[in-house]
Amino acid sequence: MTADGKPILVIGGGIAGMTAAIEAAEAGCRVILVEKEASLGGRVARMNLYFPKLCPPSCGLEINFRRIRNNPRIEVLTLARVEHLAGGPGDYDVTVRIAPRYVTSACTLCGDCARACPAERSDEFNFGLSKTKAAYLPHAMAFPALYVIDRAACPDGCAACREACRYQAVDLEQREEVRRYRVAAVVAATGWAPYDAARIDNLGYGRFPNVITNVIMERLAAPNGPTGGKILRPSDGKPPASVVFVQCAGSRDENHLPYCSAVCCAASLKQAAYVRSLYPESKVVIFYIDIRTPGRLEDFYRRVAADGGIELIKGKAAKIDQDPATGDLLVTAEDVLHGRITTVRAGLVVLATGIVPNSAGLPPGFVRDEFGFAMNSSGAAGLYAAGCVHRPEEVSASVQEATGAALKAFQCVARSTGHA
């Protein structure tokens, strides 16, 4: 019914954006999916396992990539940003700026460019914890399956990759491209960023190497991460004997994020399970205000909490000090239920940093609340936000919302073609 209408625009190729694009396209819409990075998958591609099933995100991503590959109605633009948006429901004029990849669709994934490349760059897929060549594939399951060249990391005048490529897929002269589209509706799924933990002075992030965030913890636990799935201390590369999780690191705090980020409790329980299964002798302590595991996640909470090696202490961590001799950390917190101040020694501290919406990526017309979350109720018809740019939420809720946003966009197409 909608195949004859204008396409819809989806901004963001993480799990929410990808879902919105696929669900709308399978219903018959044409879709332009715009992603700023070189491959789809966003934050979930960087996670080790999902709670509560402890299953790898790549399993669902692979199915979604296949759905995109098999669906001629979806056009994927990577390294792309929406620059301009004007118009109204049923007819928006959008400008997309596409940065050069320096590798064309002739790339076969053979990897000769990376082998020939003499230069290295910080690997943003691993949040800078490792390096790739300047000619690189973002990760093993990257989609689109094309290498990228980071020209900023290339030595002057170097063309080793171009010379190595037998398929003329390297184009070092590639220019930025600007494309214009007319679309019926826009779904913004620009996602989230972790709250900058360095702003929480008392928790020592940025000062003490063994204080990390929950986002980094996912990479440390991931088999394709910088440590090959071994959770090791940044200071000395050793397995931690004990790990302390600090909940609400920024969230539920009037000085930082006044709202609850909704996912950090289940995320920390999951990460506690990583630690315990990798290092059965280890000890885990979780400092929390309230454990928030709604619905069936309660089963997961009960299962993880039953592990004798995990202790949950109600109380907010007040400060973290470092033992300079060992790199260990001393976490001081109020133990609310016992009415005392307690100090716990930890080999590694994980800050459960909260969710900050990527509202900078929202085009004009989207209305934001004071925290930057997009508000669908007051925005223009034809503009919908889904996923963590709309509210802090876990993967399944993001997908649920994105499916609904796909319908709102679908309605715009149907209305503009006279089907509704």
Place this chain on the structure above:
Amino acid sequence: MPEKIGVYICSGCGIGEALDVAGLAKLARGEFKAAAVEIHPCLCGADGVALIRRDLAAEPPRADKLVIAACSPRAKTDAFAFDRRTVVERVNLREHVAWSQPPGEDDTQRMAEDYLRMGIVKAQKSAAPEPAAEAVSRKILVVGGGIAGISAALEAAGAGYDVLLVEKEPQLGGFLATVKRRFPGEPPYTELASDGLKGKIEQVLYHPRIRVWTSAKIVKTSGQPGQFDVTLETPSGAAGDRVGAIILATGWKPYDATRLAHLGYGLSRDVVTNVELERMAAAGPIRRPSDGKPVGEALFVQCAGSRDPDHLPYCSSVCCLATLKQAHYIREGNPEAKVFIVYKDLRTPGQYERFYRAAQDDPLTFLTKGEVSAVVRRADGKLGVTVTGTPLGADLVVNVDLVVLAAGMVPNSADGPAIRELKDNQLKVLQSDSAAQRAEAARRVEELKRHEGTEILNLDYRQGPDLPVLEHGFPDSHFICFPYETRRTGIYAAGAVRAPMDGARAEQDALGAAMKAIQAVEMAARGEAVHPRAGDLTYPSFFLQRCTQCKRCTEECSFGALNEDAKGTPQFNVFRCRRCGICLGACPERIINFPNYSVDMIASMIKAIEVPDEFEEKPRILVFLCENDAYPALDIAGWNRRRYSPFVRVIPLRCLGSLNIVWIADALSRGIDGVLLVGCKFGDNYQCHFVTGSELANRRLSNVKETLERLRLEPERLRLEQLAIDEYDRLPELIDRFAARVGELGPNPYKGF
């Protein structure tokens, strides 16, 4: 016209260095008399693709079926996308041979030769799909007229789809119609919202695309997506309609408070549930039910039934907010009133935290973690509540006018398979000849009788009249990435029946369910399968003349695609089918086949493997891989240039559940020394996209192993491994370990027979 197979061999990406591609071309010409054989240094490039297109377009065509021996079928899909009438078979010479085996070796070449033979045979046995083209209804049936159902109806209608909305009560609105105010949904997230429901109800009632039936229930739903025939019982008699998809939005009911006597329910009229309090608040000022006096002190007991293994093990998600809202009612009604809230954890996710914060700032609202251990009636007419486990240490006793139990949510669902089992057992009690069977059936009837009369959709499905439930009675998805996935195609749950959620979430949830319902009818209209094989045009055919009515296919289908006639012959419903092939694997008569995926095809691929005679001491190992997870994992192992045994031959399966055990017999009788199956994890946290596929394969394998022992073959020659897609480093290890074990066992004694 005899078919012409074109074989196109790529020598790029290291294939040419690892393999004698000219030898492969010779094999295609010699052994298979391929009509066209070409070698190209970069087949996926413009030149290479043009070569193939030229052969297809030639008059007469040089080739009408394509075998592309190049990279993985997961790679370069755009380049090798041809007309869907053209059979295209991809032979994975790159990831599975050139990148994982030492170049130039004889064993490497033999592996490639076998893969080419298998690919050509597969193409020979493949036919282009003939999509199912049947008239479909695009009307959407919404069951339940609460906030989720109303929203689903309006949103589907707003997309241009006709809607049939069925509500069992005389009026629309459901639970939300009974509430005084709703949770804050707008900045600053501290003010309660007015309901907004009346407007929506009016929109539904006057919408030209929505037909509403109230005081109605569904007596029968038969058919399949695009073609569901629904029979209703309405106040004006029986009514029927044809719909394309169904949204189940039947909502929830409060947990039975009579089971909460330990928290004082039933002790006094002044112990009420949160639902009762909401009705009191909506009706007027809140007063003490026993004597109508003002409420000076009220105490809320959180998790009354929820988060309690003896009652509801899950968290009902909304009770913390409901309590904060109701505390607000009480405080608003009487500025002197004190409110105590006793909780396990206060759960106000997202911006609801702001509302919680406002309650914390209220000097007369007292929140404490703790457990209520006793509620007693006092002589002064008040209720004495003892709270233990508080941060203060000692037990706390509070005397209040009103105790409110934050009772949890129970889904208004029906467990289809359980109802089916109940009915089967009821029949056995009456009809079975064996007393022991009758007794066992009676015991099951007793266990299952709570499901009696719970039917909602009354599906005319062999596997039961309603959606299967997941846990705790919720017909929720098991898949984190696919929250609307259900085991009955075209039927989607939305709102509090799917998972505990508040009204705002339910409204949102209904949108997504409406999208899935629309998608289901549109995909049926195009003859396409829905997720996870979205867009697949193939479907199985059943050669029923040879059916023995064993019912394995009808029982094992995870999606209830098959009904049975009175004799037990399967009746296939193409639009319920997910095209996984579990039925194909189940059938002992081998009569269930897809045009491009059949028992004979895989058997022929197995026969195409050249098995060296035993004197060469080179075993052959067949590996069946789940194509959704294990196969991509082996691709990535190849990309990482991980080596593994050159003696394996991989056959991808649509799902491991499509494994037909005849293939194992074929392999062993051909002299293949071992068979390894690699599929998704099963058990409680199963990862199989088709729910039970890998588990079924495991069960079938156990049965074969018994046969093997009778044939004096070591059961270790067969093995099933569970693997997640990200375990691509482990897969070569698994293969090598199995190959080593097979090596120890020595040659298959049937080799050469």
